[in-house]
Amino acid sequence: MIALDDTDRAILRELTHDAGQGAGALGRVVGLSQPATWRRIKRLTEAGVIAGKRLDLDLEALGLGVTVFLGVKLALRGRTALGDVERALAAIPEVQTVEHVLGLYDYRLRVVARDIADFERILRRRIMTLPGVGEVEANVLLSEERLGGPIG
Amino acid sequence: MLDDIDRRILRNLQGDPDLASADLATRVGTSSAVAWRRVQRMKDAGVIRATRADINWSALGYSVEVSLRITLEKTAANAFDEVMAERARSPRCWKSRRFWAVSICV
Incomplete structure (x- = not known):
């Protein structure tokens, strides 16, 4: 280290x-x-401390005014191929990140949408229609603050 | 307003923020002067806020990352301020978000 x-x-x-x-x-x-x-x-x-560079875009200026964090629980845990679910979630253009987590939900997604109506469309047509997707919890982002973390 | 060329520029820069104007221009099908001007315009307009480095925390010995979900006590009037003040004192915390939560069962 x-x-x-x-x-x-x-x-x-x-x-x-x-x-x-x-x-x-x-x-x-x-x-x-x-x-x-x-x-x-x-x-x-x-030393691998700098993982890479990322463009920080003003999503609102791009017409994407709504960011939602989605907790997704698999309906048939153990019977659904995780790789298939991950690939299907990652293929949705509005999904920015897919994280496999240990806890209340199996996956945590960051989803961007034009507005709440647009988010509903993504949720109903793209996410809830995926085989294996069970309970879903949506957390609509109100504000986000970046702190220094351990190097701050 | 952004057009298709602007969007193609952003898509390519998201993959590689260090892309030189000439390479960017080839990928989006324009000249390097035009590509450079468009990038500058998007920076001036605040569409491109910055290029940021991502830190690989595990290389610094932080191998576990946990998202904590905190539900505020609704009966305590200053619960939010207290959580925010406490969080500022926690050096391991590096992002905090406020949410409006909904549960959907299918």
Whole structure:
């Protein structure tokens, strides 16, 4: 496991906010030269700490005003092929993430929709029609706050 | 408003946010100047908020990730504020969401 110092943590914190900035700009924020910053980013990337980069889009500006977290319980646990259910859920364009979880539900999905009526259409036509899907719980997102987590 | 080219640009950038304008242009079928201008326009309009790094927590020794669902006590008037204040003191918490919950049984 890689050991991090305060500067590494500051670099990671900066990159989770803006990974588009170069090593020079990032170095000025954390108080390092451009080459020293670049070497640290390289080390963190090679150690697998930086899993990848992701585009942060304003979903509302894209016309997707509703985000719903869905808990899905399988109806015939043990008799449904998990791979088939996962593939079918992942193939729904409005489903952003599919997580297999241990707990009250078997799967946790993040679903985006234009509005509640659009979400109802996705739920009725795409999710509830899948074989193996049992109880479903919907949590409509009101607000979301990103915190620093262990590196914050 | 976004058109089909904008949407194709976003789809390609979601797969690889570091894609160079020239490669992006080839994939969406336009010139690199046009691709670059459209990306800038979407950044200025706030459609593209940022490119963010995703942290692999298990590489830092955090191998378990748990989603906690908290139902607020409706009789306590300041329950929400108390939970929020407590959460700010918890260094392991990195996302909090407010929900409006519905159960659907089929």
